[in-house]
Amino acid sequence: MNLLPPKGDGMRWSNSDPVTGQAAWFDLRVRIEKADGPPGDLAHPQFEPTWYRTGDVPEELRYGQEWGKTE
Amino acid sequence: MTSLPEPRGAKKLGLVIDLDTCVGCHACVVNCKEWNTGGYGAALSDQDPYGADVSGAWLNRIHTFEVVPEGGEVIGEAGEARVVHFPKSCLHCEDAPCVTVCPTGASYKRAEDGIVLVDEDKCIGCGLCAWACAYGAREMDLAAGVMKKCTLCVDRIYNETFAEEDRVPACVRTCPANARHFGDLGDPASEVSKLVAERGGFDLMPEQDNRPVNKYLPPRPRKPLSDAAPLPQAAGTDGATGFFGWLDRALDRF
Secondary structure, eight states: OOOOOOOOEEEEEESTTTOOBBBOOOOOOOOOOOOOOOOOOOOOOOOOHHHHHTOOSSSSEEETTTSOOOO | OOOOOOSSSSSEEEEEEEEETTTOHHHHHHHHHHHHSSSSSOOEEEEEETTTSSSSSSSSEEEEEEOOOOTTOOOOSSSOOEEEEEEEEEOOOTOOOHHOOOOOEEEEEOOTTOOOEOOTOHHHHHHHHHHHOOOOOEEEEEETEEOOOOOOOOOHHHHSOOOGGSSOOHHHHHHHHHEEEEEEOOOTTTTTHHHHHHHHHHHHHHGGGOSSEEEOOOOOOOOGGGGGGOOOOOOOOOTTOHHHHHHHHHHHOO
């Protein structure tokens, strides 16, 4: 339970919407400033294409064979 | 050719599948494959699993039909038609033609509980049993070259390391609609036998004389939605007190 700092009466309010109880950070302060973009205008991180995209997929799946009898 | 067991025990283990409550969610299909790919015999393989033409071996499949009740009309016009989901797996027939057709003795029916199994060490993958089965319940595993079929989860139902409630086939254990029931259909006093008697459970294609053990319960008749009584309308909120009064005032503020 997160509580806001005490009011004048010493009571502390829950740090959430008083009607719905929806959790929120009403005491959160943020500063927004423009940053330099990443090189190449790409979002980061960048990943190699997955095996699904490269077509390197198995022709057959035998999931479970490893627990069965060996042939 | 392979013989059916003589003499038979009285026990006839099987499934009772309720076509009224099955919603076709495929949970039984998936849990069946999950359990049986790592258990009894060879894995249930999939061919071209990520390609355009996926296929694979499954022991349980659901076929879905739209049926029109007597005097009803098709769904787009009157809303009286209904969809029936029909889960299909081995019915563990008493006169199983898949057993008698087997040239190697790989297919067999157990005398003690009636389960039809395949001994994969003896199976040569000739596929005759799949041709003989009236229900299309057997599937060839293309990777292993042996025939796969429902084992009634023989590796679960007698497994004393499992909790009592887990000693049922995987499909029955997972069914979220409780549409699948497992028990001894040879015992007229068992829960499944009583269910069959009560609901008019029937054999699939009895004219084939396979005497299937598994039974299906027919969908119950239903009234069209348009015949349903209208929902009660809410009375006014004037004079509401307590919580509802507070809620009504709070909602008025928005």
